[in-house]
Amino acid sequence: MSEELIVVLTSxxxxxxxxxxxxxxxxxxxxxxxxxxxxxxxxxxxxxxVVISGNDQTDGRIISCMxxxxxxAGVGKNVTTIASGPEHAFTYAVMRLLAGQGRxxxxxxxxxxxxxxxxxxxxxxxxxxFYVRPIxxxxxxxxxxxxxxxxxxxxxxxxxxxxPLVAEAGGGHSDGVCALILEARDxxxxxxxxxxxxxGWAMDRYELGDRDxxxxxxFDSALQQATKQAGPSFGPVESVDAFAVGPSNERRIVERVxxxxxxxxxxxxxxxxxxxxxFAAGLFAIWRAARRVMPDAxxxxxxxxxxxxxxxxxxxxxxxxxxxxATEV
Amino acid sequence: MTSAPEPAQARFYAQTWDLxxxxxxxxxxxxxxxxxxxxxxxxxxxxxxxxxxxxxxxYCDRCSVETTDWVDVANEGVIExxxxxxxxxxxxxxxxxxxxxxxxxxxxxALLGYVRGVExxxxxxxxxxxxxxxxxxxxxxxxxxxxxxxxxxxPVQIPAS
Amino acid sequence: xxxxxxxxxxxxxxxxxxxDVTYPELVREGAQLALDDAELTMADIDAVVVxxxxxxxxxxxxxxxxxxxxxxxxxxxxxxxxNGGATGATAVEAAWMHVASGMFDVVLVAGADRVSESMSxxxxxxxxxxxxxxxxxxxxxxxxxxxxxxxxxxxxxxxxSDMARVTVKNRRHASxxxxxxxxxxxxxxxxxxxxxxxxxxxxxxxxxxxxxxASLIVASQEYIERTGRxxxxxxxxxxxxxxxxxxxxxxxxxxxxxxxADALAVAFRHAYDQAGIVDPKTQIQVxxxxxxxxxxxxxxxxxxxxCGQGEAPALxxxxxxxxxxxxxxxxxxGGTQCTNPIAITxxxxxxxxxxxxxxxxxxxxxxxxxxxxxSAIGGxxxxxxxxxxxxxxxxxxxx
Numbered sequence: 001m002s003e004e005l006i007v008v009l010t011s012x013x014x015x016x017x018x019x020x021x022x023x024x025x026x027x028x029x030x031x032x033x034x035x036x037x038x039x040x041x042x043x044x045x046x047x048x049x050v051v052i053s054g055n056d057q058t059d060g061r062i063i064s065c066m067x068x069x070x071x072x073a074g075v076g077k078n079v080t081t082i083a084s085g086p087e088h089a090f091t092y093a094v095m096r097l098l099a100g101q102g103r104x105x106x107x108x109x110x111x112x113x114x115x116x117x118x119x120x121x122x123x124x125x126x127x128x129x130f131y132v133r134p135i136x137x138x139x140x141x142x143x144x145x146x147x148x149x150x151x152x153x154x155x156x157x158x159x160x161x162x163x164p165l166v167a168e169a170g171g172g173h174s175d176g177v178c179a180l181i182l183e184a185r186d187x188x189x190x191x192x193x194x195x196x197x198x199x200g201w202a203m204d205r206y207e208l209g210d211r212d213x214x215x216x217x218x219f220d221s222a223l224q225q226a227t228k229q230a231g232p233s234f235g236p237v238e239s240v241d242a243f244a245v246g247p248s249n250e251r252r253i254v255e256r257v258x259x260x261x262x263x264x265x266x267x268x269x270x271x272x273x274x275x276x277x278x279f280a281a282g283l284f285a286i287w288r289a290a291r292r293v294m295p296d297a298x299x300x301x302x303x304x305x306x307x308x309x310x311x312x313x314x315x316x317x318x319x320x321x322x323x324x325x326a327t328e329v
Numbered sequence: 330m331t332s333a334p335e336p337a338q339a340r341f342y343a344q345t346w347d348l349x350x351x352x353x354x355x356x357x358x359x360x361x362x363x364x365x366x367x368x369x370x371x372x373x374x375x376x377x378x379x380x381x382x383x384x385x386x387x388y389c390d391r392c393s394v395e396t397t398d399w400v401d402v403a404n405e406g407v408i409e410x411x412x413x414x415x416x417x418x419x420x421x422x423x424x425x426x427x428x429x430x431x432x433x434x435x436x437x438x439a440l441l442g443y444v445r446g447v448e449x450x451x452x453x454x455x456x457x458x459x460x461x462x463x464x465x466x467x468x469x470x471x472x473x474x475x476x477x478x479x480x481x482x483x484p485v486q487i488p489a490s
Numbered sequence: 491x492x493x494x495x496x497x498x499x500x501x502x503x504x505x506x507x508x509x510d511v512t513y514p515e516l517v518r519e520g521a522q523l524a525l526d527d528a529e530l531t532m533a534d535i536d537a538v539v540v541x542x543x544x545x546x547x548x549x550x551x552x553x554x555x556x557x558x559x560x561x562x563x564x565x566x567x568x569x570x571x572x573n574g575g576a577t578g579a580t581a582v583e584a585a586w587m588h589v590a591s592g593m594f595d596v597v598l599v600a601g602a603d604r605v606s607e608s609m610s611x612x613x614x615x616x617x618x619x620x621x622x623x624x625x626x627x628x629x630x631x632x633x634x635x636x637x638x639x640x641x642x643x644x645x646x647x648x649x650x651s652d653m654a655r656v657t658v659k660n661r662r663h664a665s666x667x668x669x670x671x672x673x674x675x676x677x678x679x680x681x682x683x684x685x686x687x688x689x690x691x692x693x694x695x696x697x698x699x700x701x702x703x704a705s706l707i708v709a710s711q712e713y714i715e716r717t718g719r720x721x722x723x724x725x726x727x728x729x730x731x732x733x734x735x736x737x738x739x740x741x742x743x744x745x746x747x748x749x750x751a752d753a754l755a756v757a758f759r760h761a762y763d764q765a766g767i768v769d770p771k772t773q774i775q776v777x778x779x780x781x782x783x784x785x786x787x788x789x790x791x792x793x794x795x796x797c798g799q800g801e802a803p804a805l806x807x808x809x810x811x812x813x814x815x816x817x818x819x820x821x822x823x824g825g826t827q828c829t830n831p832i833a834i835t836x837x838x839x840x841x842x843x844x845x846x847x848x849x850x851x852x853x854x855x856x857x858x859x860x861x862x863x864x865s866a867i868g869g870x871x872x873x874x875x876x877x878x879x880x881x882x883x884x885x886x887x888x889x
Contacts, residue, residue, distance in 0.1 A: 024355035024622070030388045030395075037393075044393030057551045060350035062544045062617040063574040066734050066869040070390025076753075078729040079873065080580055083542070083572035084554050092569060092584065099492075099590035117349035126551035129344055130512070201567045205559045212564070221565040229593070312555045317568075339509040344549055350621075358622040380743045384623040390733055391745070409740035410748060412636035414628065416687040418612040421628040428627055430637065432741040439737035441627055452689055461644045478626045 007097045008193035008326055009290045010183050011039040016176030016275035016284070019114035025059060028177045030071040033108055036179035037073060040104070047181075048102030049078040053089040053109045055279040057122035060115050072108045072179075086110075086178070086283035087309040087319040091199050097184040104184070110177040111279035119173050119278070126313070128206065139278075140165055140172060142313035143246035146214055150248065165246050172245075176277030178284050193326040194290035194305075197234055200225025203317035216244065216253050216310055216318040226320040227261060234322060238302035239267040239292045243285035244310040247272050253315075257306055261322075267292075267302075282309025286321050293325040301325050357387040360399065365480050366473040372436050374398045380437035384477075404467040405485065406433035406440075411459050413449055425449040431465050431482055442467075446483040458484065493711035493883060494589045495721025497596075498528025499841045502702030504671040504829045507606045513548050514560030516602035520703025520834075521561045524598065528707050528719075532562035535707070536594040540570040541581035541601040543833040543868075546614040548604055561600055574618070575631075575780065576868030577601075578704070579836025579875035583727055585708045595713045599706050603831035605699035618869065620734070631782070632696065634736065634870045636688040639785035641740070641749040643690070646800030648788075650690050654681035655806050656784035657694050657827065663813055664824025666853040669838075671700040671829040681784075690785075697782040697830035704834040706841055711883075722844035725861075725886065726767070726878040728760025736870055754865065755793040757874040761863070762795075765878035765886060770795040770818070772888040774878075776862035777818050778842040780835060782826045786867075791820060794863060813854065822846065822854045836866030840877055847881040861886055 013035035020028060037044055050072050054064045061067060065074075065081040072079075078101070082089040086109020093105040113119035120138045127133040144162035151164035161167040183193070202225070204217025213219055227234070240257045244250040250271060258266045269288070276284060289307035291297055307321040354362075357373065361384060364371040373385035377392035381400045388395050411429030414421075427449060430439035444465065449455045465482040473479040500523020508516060517540075525531060538561070540554040550556060554570035557563065573580040578601065585597040605611055612630040619629050643649055658678055664670035681694030714721045732746060732753035733739065739748035746752030758770075767773050777794060781787035788802040796818055797805055805811065811820040821827070823842040826835050843862035845851045851859075864877040880886060 021353050022356065024353055024358070027355045027357075027387050034388075034393065055551070056545055057348060060348070060352060060617070061621070062546060062614055063572065063869060065573060066618050066872055067620050069731055069872070070386075070734050071388065073393045074731050075390045075733050076756075077731055079573070079731045080584065080729070081572045082569055082584075084540075084552065084568070084570035088569040091567075092587065095587045095591040095593060098592060099587050101587065101590075112353075115350050115352050117351055121348055122551065125346055125348070125545075125549075126555070128556055129550060133344075201569070202565045203555065203558050203563070203568055205564055206556045207559065210559065218565050221567075225567065312552070316555055316558075341509075346546060346549070352621040354622045378743075380738075383737070390735070391738075409737075410637040410641040412633050412640065412691075413689045414633060414687070415689070416632075416685065418628070418630065421613060421616060421630070426628070428629070428633060430737045430740060432737075437741060437743035438735065439740045441624055441629070441737060443627070452686065456640075456689055461641065476626050477623055 004187055006185050006187045007094045007196045008183050008185050009196065010181050010193040012036050012178065012180040012287050013039065014176065014178040014284060014287060016174055016277050018174050020175045021114065025110065025112045026068055026071040029068050029108060029110055032177040032179040033072045033106060036181050037106065040181040044073040047073050047077065047106045048104050049096060050074040050106045051080050051082055051089045051093045053082050053086040055111060057125055058111055058113050058116055058119060058279055073106060085311045086280050087286060088201060090283060090286055091201055091319065093182050094196050094199060097182060105182045107180045107182060108177065109280040109283035111277040112175045113173040113278045114175050137313060139245045139313065142208065143249055145208060146314035147246045147248050149214055174275040174277045176275060176280055176284065178280055178287050180287060190327050192295045194293045194323040195326045196321060197324050198226035198230030198322040199320065201317065201319040206316065208314055214314065215256065217316040219318045222318045222320040223260060226322050230322045235304060236263040237261055237266055237304045237306040239269060239305045241269045241285050241289040242308040243271045243276055243281045244315050249315065253308055257308055261306065282311055282319060285309050289321065290323050293323050303328050355387060357385050361385050362475055365469060368469045370402050370404060370433055370467055372400045372402050374400055381435060382438055383433060383436035383440050400435065402436040403434035405464060406431045408459060408461055408463045408465060409439045410461065411444065413452065413455055427459060429459065429482060443481040445481050492590045492592060493723060494586050494708050495711065495714050495723045496706050496844045497709045497714060497719050497721050498524040498530065498707035499844055500524035500527055501669050501704040501838055501841055503669050504700040504702040504831060506698065506701060508604065508701050513553060513602060513604060514557045516604065516703045517557050517600050518560040520602055520705040521598060521600035524705035524707050530707065535566065535596055535598045537588050537597045538563050538566055538568040539581045539585045539597060539599045540568065541578040541599065541833050541837055542570050543572055543574060543577045544614060547608045547611060547832060549608060573873045574868030575832060576836050576866040576873045576875045578834040579839060579864065579866035580729065582706065582837060582840050583729060583875055586724055586727060589708055589710050596707060596709045599837060601834045601837060602703035603833040604701040605832055606701060611699060632688045632691055635783050635786060636691045638748045638871065640690055642785060642789060645749050648803045650682060651678055652803035652807065653695055653784040654678040656787045657681045659812055660821055660824045660827045663822050663854060664828035667823050670824040671698050691783055695784040697827050700829050700831040702831050704837045704841060706837060722847050722879050722881060723883055724877060725880045726761035726764030728757040728876040730757035730874050732872045734870065734872055749789065750799055751789045751793040751871065754790065754874040757876045758794050761876040761878045767878060767886060769888060773886050774818050774861050774863055775859045776822060776843060776846045776856045777820045778823060778839040778862060778864045779820060780826050780839055780866040782830055784827060787820065790865065813856065819856045822851065822856055836875060839864040839866055843877065843879045847879055
């Protein structure tokens with residue numbers, strides 16, 4: 001960030017459910033974006049740009065930005081679809097503001113796997129067609145391979161989806177939309193919000209057999225980018241929110257973050273208590289972390305929070321966002 | 330120095346994405362399709378710009394507000410643009426067929442539909458018969474399937490073949 | 491605001507299909523050309539932006555994840571843009587954003603497409619449409635542009651011969667461009683006699699399905715000056731979005747007519763304002779504008795401000811817009827109509843614009859090219875990206 005300008009996450013709205021059958025995807029997006037815009041004290045006309053992210057195969061729409069942009073207050077605006085993941089839509093939105101492109105940005109990420117008759121089939125087509133697809137791969141299977149490196153032996157009578165991952169309710173899928181408003185502010189501005197102090201993202205190699213880091217691909221690079229941007233005065237984080245497929249995989253990521261930039265008092269949160277809507281799960285994790293430093297946080301706001309989002313098979317890519325409480329000096 | 334080996338022939342992997350979806354349409358589309366089953370075309374008004382949106386949507390993307398009142402529009406209107414498809418594409422219907430956007434009387438926006446009842450083999454005659462501004466009437470399927478293809482357009486006057 | 495320049499470019503010789511390389515290898519091919527051009531390696535690249543449009547066309551979901559090894563992007567920040575047909579250009583905007591933010595100095599844009607490898611491209615593109623109201627209809631890119639073409643002709647009094655003249659011009663240009671896909675010259679009669687696809691669009695009016703890779707490298711002014719490089723400067727850029735609903739672009743209540751490209755004109759104005767362009771006709775020498783079908787070129791020329799609405803066909807018939815003519819030359823590369831690798835077509839427009847102002851365009855060079863524009867269109871004429879590219883940072887004068 002520059003000395004004069006900070007980027008602040010000022011409001012957001014999310015909605016998630018195991019399945020939403022009574023509303024279309026566009027209606028869900030409209031509801032969350034309208035709420036986020038309104039809570040930021042803005043009218044739709046005052047939104048300067050929109051960055052969106054969804055997965056075509058999951059949602060059953062090609063070039064999903066076409067139909068969804070109207071629902072996301074995008075008509076007549078600068079709209080970019082960052083299709084690699086909503087967490088990248090978030091970092092791109094921050095870059096827009098740092099580049100002086102407007103005073104605010106609306107970021108929207110979503111996933112509606114309930115519309116896929118077999119969402120795992122949609123995941124399968126992300127597998128390389130030569131070496132992996134004929135064998136079969138889904139997010140869960142990849143996460144199982146990832147977790148197997150550290151797992152205790154199998155237990156009889158356990159309902160494994162793919163050892164060592166156990167079967168989850170709803171197949172581990174859920175529908176959801178997350179809409180966030182980011183604003184550019186003067187660095188002396190102390191109005192509430194979550195200041196984006198540092199961020200980084202990176203990916204490891206695609207082939208599982210060739211990964212440098214099976215816990216979270218590109219983790220070191222992403223964390224280093226984020227901590228460098230946050231600067232030496234950014235103290236230890238007081239809470240960590242992460243998303244990775246497979247609870248044990250996620251736990252290892254959180255422990256690593258705490259070891260590197262936390263303290264013994266850091267609150268290590270788990271995404272398992274929440275719904276994590278498939279393609280949008282990483283953005284939901286960033287939003288959870290942001291809420292830890294905002295005024296409504298329970299039991300009270302913390303000063304600094306970290307978010308780690310992962311994407312791809314066996315966490316091929318990692319995004320790290322470091323946030324601080326805007327009201328603190 | 331040995332040169333790198335080349336494969337004996339180019340190889341291919343045939344793949345078909347057989348992805349199935351069951352898209353939630355939402356209540357607005359549901360009311361529209363109910364209307365079609367009753368022989369009516371319904372639009373929905375934006376309280377801000379006053380446009381009557383046909384087909385109806387639950388929000389106006391120009392004003393970013395929810396639409397409110399349902400408005401029955403007429404079953405007749407004018408062609409705004411159209412095309413006649415003569416080329417077959419995989420996964421799409423056998424040609425020839427005509428599709429058009431029609432602004433029905435009372436609507437602010439145009440509705441997409443097949444145009445039937447026009448001989449299409451003579452492209453000059455067919456495109457003249459379906460010139461912009463031509464009036465068409467909405468026809469409804471005797472046994473609606475709950476899809477937008479339960480309606481289509483026909484000329485108000487069927488041209489002599 | 492940080493100035494950003496293009497310091498490396500590379501594009502394949504585009505063809506219908508390539509059986510010798512996989513998708514990641516094709517992306518690598520384009521990236522390597524740009525890196526070689528800039529005399530850099532991946533170690534010098536700070537971040538990567540991948541233009542990749544519908545996953546279904548290349549047959550893998552989130553194919554950007556598959557690229558990491560092939561382009562040597564392990565541990566680098568990488569993200570992917572998908573704005574439909576505008577993707578390749580919007581990816582350049584995204585790369586510009588990476589540099590202009592101050593976070594990165596040197597950013598690679600690298601992508602590829604292999605449209606013909608999808609045996610069902612128009613069926614795939616049919617899935618762009620609204621699931622409830624339009625999917626049951628056989629809408630695709632050809633029908634949607636057939637409708638805007640017939641509406642334009644009706645509103646302004648033009649016909650298929652005028653459209654054919656665009657093809658004639660572009661094929662002549664492409665015959666001079668070794669990277670282009672369709673390079674055989676044609677006559678107006680050839681176009682008019684070609685197979686009718688969706689009236690009034692015929693085979694001779696539409697683009698091919700192209701395969702190849704393209705890449706460019708952008709860098710900050712500070713980096714460019716520090717390393718003593720020549721650059722094609724991005725002097726302005728714009729992006730705007732139209733309503734998805736084509737039926738909303740007709741009738742009495744429309745804001746922009748589906749025959750015209752008013753939202754694109756707004757995107758051009760954003761880029762022009764940044765660049766200090768007040769009179770496109772006298773300040774711009776080259777226009778590499780995205781027009782996959784002949785008819786589209788007219789309303790893009792008009793949206794770019796080179797003439798009034800409905801006037802382009804007459805000017806073209808008089809010889810305007812051709813290589814060698816006075817005034818702006820439109821698509822000296824042959825344009826999208828002769829080469830359309832969907833995901834990167836927009837990148838190729840920027841590459842061609844930069845190639846012209848760097849005076850590296852060989853037989854297709856426009857004399858005195860100092861300022862060029864590039865544009866791309868995505869969705870159903872919905873997403874518009876625009877650029878002004880110049881070989882200097884001084885105020886842009888008139889000829």
